[in-house]
Amino acid sequence: MKEDSSVSVNQYKRRSLPSRILIAVSVTIGIIPIIIVMRMVSLLSNNEITTKMIIILGGIICCCQVMKAVFYGLSMWKAHDFAFSVLSEIRINMIGHLKKLSFSFFQKRKIGDLTNIINHDVDQTELYLAHGLPEITIAMLIPFVIAVSLLIMDVRLGLALISTVPLVFLYQKILNKLIAGKFMHYAKSTKKMSEDLIEYIATIPVIKAFSKEEKRTKKLLDGMDDYISWVKKMTVSISFPMTFSTMLMEGGLVVLAIVGSILLKDNKIDVNTFVLAIILGGIFSNTFAKLPIFHHMSIIFKNALREINSVMGVKPNNTNEINSNIKSGDIEFKNVEFSYDEDKKILKDINLVFKKHSINAIVGASGSGKTTIANLIMGFWKPSGGMINIDGKDISKISEHDLSRLVSIVQQEAFLFNMSIEENLRIGKKEATKKEIIEAAKKAQIHNMIMSLPKGYNTIVGESGAKLSGGEKQRLSIARMILKNSPVIILDEATSAIDSANEHLIKKALDNLGKNKTIITIAHHLNTVINADQIFVMEDGRIVGNGSHEELLQDSKLYKKMIEEQACVDNWAIKEVVNS
Structure with missing residues (x-):
């Protein structure tokens, strides 16, 4: 059987499904109190609500909030439990895999490089699986639930809210191609700086013995200055495109406000519906606008997996079966x-x-x-x-x-x-x-x-x-x-x-x-x-x-x-x- 030690994004996403299901339930329950509150306001304005109804609806809201917190807590527990299991699993598998690799592999790869992968890159997978993936699920699910709710409540308001979504995804696709290379360069620069730092610390006795402190320290600091300078330039170069992306994501709320105002003016919707739509639209835009940040985390996660696979994807040098009958001779x-x-x-x-x-x-x-x-x-x-x-x-x-x-x-x-x-x-x-x-x-x-x-x-x-x-x-x-x-x-x-x-x-x-x-x-x-x-x-x-x-x-x-x-x-x- 062919041994495959590499890791993939999909295998971890599949294994994180229980956590994402729990968070989906939490998000869905979290929308219910907003709708109930707006319904209560509508009933109050029309003087159609009793004290008993207020108590019942208030109780339902409290139950929803408790259930939302419980399911969110369970989701975070499952996500962290899964993430730390993966972290331990990858490190143990990597150490076991490294033992099988040939001597030539270690002569070609720097100790700092391997140390950085086992520590930093594996930590990045835990960070993404424990925090990034649940937040991405929330950032995608809340807008979806709100959009469906608005479409059911009033198709015109729902369509107004999601009118800029196709533009957002199109622009994001173009933007990803433009900045993918920059993030790759960023990952390589971070890796090199970490390797240089590990090498410097490991060779301090030699540096001191040969009076090379100033030269080696200057080289390390120059490398760090170059890294910081490059990161600043990259930040400036992607800030404006990211800002425009955020504007597009919040554009749906503007369209919703305009369309809603026209419908309200023509008495085609009531004030309560308009206010509820604006509240939900605000939550939609605010959550949707976080997606680029989480997309950045996703890129870092994929880069980390690529580095991990640069080790795990190397075939073991010797896969022969153990045979205790083999004896020494000439x-x-x-x-x-x-x-x-x-x-x-x-x-x-x-x-x-x-x-x-x-x-x-x-x-x-x-x-x-x-x-x-x-x-x-x-x-x-x-x-x-x-x-x-x-x-x-x-x-x-x-x-x-x-x-x-x-x-x-x-x-x-x-x-x-x-x-x-x-x-x-x-x-x-x-x-x-x-x-x-x-x-x-x-x-x-x-x-x-x-x-x-x-x-x-x-x-x-x-x-x-x-x-x-x-x-x-x-x-x-x-x-x-x-x-x-x-x-x-x-x-x-x-x-x-x-x-x-x-x-x-x-x-x-x-x-x-x-x-x-x-x-x-x-x-x-x-x-x-x-x-x-x-x-x-x-x-x-x-x-x-x-x-x-x-x-x-x-x-x-x-x-x-x-x-x-x-x-x-x-x-x-x-x-x-x-x-x-």
């Missing part, structure tokens, strides 16, 4: 090619095999394609050509869940959630016992540090693990991977940014993590991979050599050059320490 690349776009290939005709339970390393200059190979194994991207197999099975046929079970990655930047150390470790294995957690922490060389903290494993680590050092976060990440116990471990520059004291502990932790596992290390520090069973040397997206450390020293000029350059860097670093 990882084989067959003629694999990859490019982020058609202009430049990142990987070119890659053929390699990572044997089960072997220790492998990929080395090469920055940009040679090392990390891209890791991303392909993790399923973050799909190869542009060729095939990648795990234990003989094409990974494009393996579900994301199974691939995540088989392969884990330890990256240079370890990410921790703002919760306790124990909760962060349980991400590796939800059902882990406390004993298993402690054992994993010991293997990761982090248990003693945890126990030195006042709250031990219950210590909250802060946002992104802010309360811990880089080495401590890295070892917690390794403990998490030990609990997860994936058969394939990718080490992506895992020790490149760690001090020597932490590096020693992390190496011991990695040794414990890698027992009876297939290890794939991506490294710049070549001294960390010389004991690997197999080393792949990459240059410009190609594998230009592979073998053990000793074999490559004999057969690969590039590898030998890299080793010599590494030795020079290490010697220089030692001299710097001695001289200091």
Whole structure:
């Protein structure tokens, strides 16, 4: 079955029907007291009403007012209940859908953009469904009920009142075409300003570290000034057309007053009928004139749905069924090619095999394609050509869940959630016992540090693990991977940014993590991979050599050059320490 995660205007309008029916009843009941009052005035003027009739009619008016309020209250309750359900539903569905999307999607879309959609645009749907749609129903229903009532009371007065309605809809249709582009531009400008603001707040530490406050702040403020200037121009450009639209909407009341006055002069209607018609006509025009405002809300709602669908309409990258029988084995690349776009290939005709339970390393200059190979194994991207197999099975046929079970990655930047150390470790294995957690922490060389903290494993680590050092976060990440116990471990520059004291502990932790596992290390520090069973040397997206450390020293000029350059860097670093 084809999965369709997109949302539409009609599906929400259908689901809001109970609320709109209740509000229709409320509006209809609300017209009755006006008609009764005018009837009472007519009877009083002709001295045809008794005290008993006044009490009865007054009671009916009171009942109508109470019923009107009750039905209106029920309508608002249903509208808000429905709107908040939709808000929660969309956010939950979006989060679930985002989890299914490929890594490439998140590289193409800005975090600020996605945050703005999940927060602002989803809020706009709630605002429209809870407030806009009920008010639109009122703004359309009251004029309809009044027009029908006047047509029944006196066809001439009814036709006079609605005489300008066709002109209003014709003009509104033309106006919508003229301002649609402006509202689209307004939505995009609002979105961009929100994205820039989120990006600015997120990068304040970097801005301060590099003394770029004034430049970045000026750029943000300039963008906001441009936005405000454009909004002012747009407001001016649509104000006069909107004013003329309002005049047309109120024109029916003017026509009604003229026609009614003529009929009253010729004694074709009585004063009471004329006064009632003017009162109803005033309500008609006043309510009808609100439609452009609610139409504006409708445009914003549709723009919000379009932004939501720009995420929900993206097809999931991997929809394969979970298969717990899939096991780890050799990882084989067959003629694999990859490019982020058609202009430049990142990987070119890659053929390699990572044997089960072997220790492998990929080395090469920055940009040679090392990390891209890791991303392909993790399923973050799909190869542009060729095939990648795990234990003989094409990974494009393996579900994301199974691939995540088989392969884990330890990256240079370890990410921790703002919760306790124990909760962060349980991400590796939800059902882990406390004993298993402690054992994993010991293997990761982090248990003693945890126990030195006042709250031990219950210590909250802060946002992104802010309360811990880089080495401590890295070892917690390794403990998490030990609990997860994936058969394939990718080490992506895992020790490149760690001090020597932490590096020693992390190496011991990695040794414990890698027992009876297939290890794939991506490294710049070549001294960390010389004991690997197999080393792949990459240059410009190609594998230009592979073998053990000793074999490559004999057969690969590039590898030998890299080793010599590494030795020079290490010697220089030692001299710097001695001289200091």
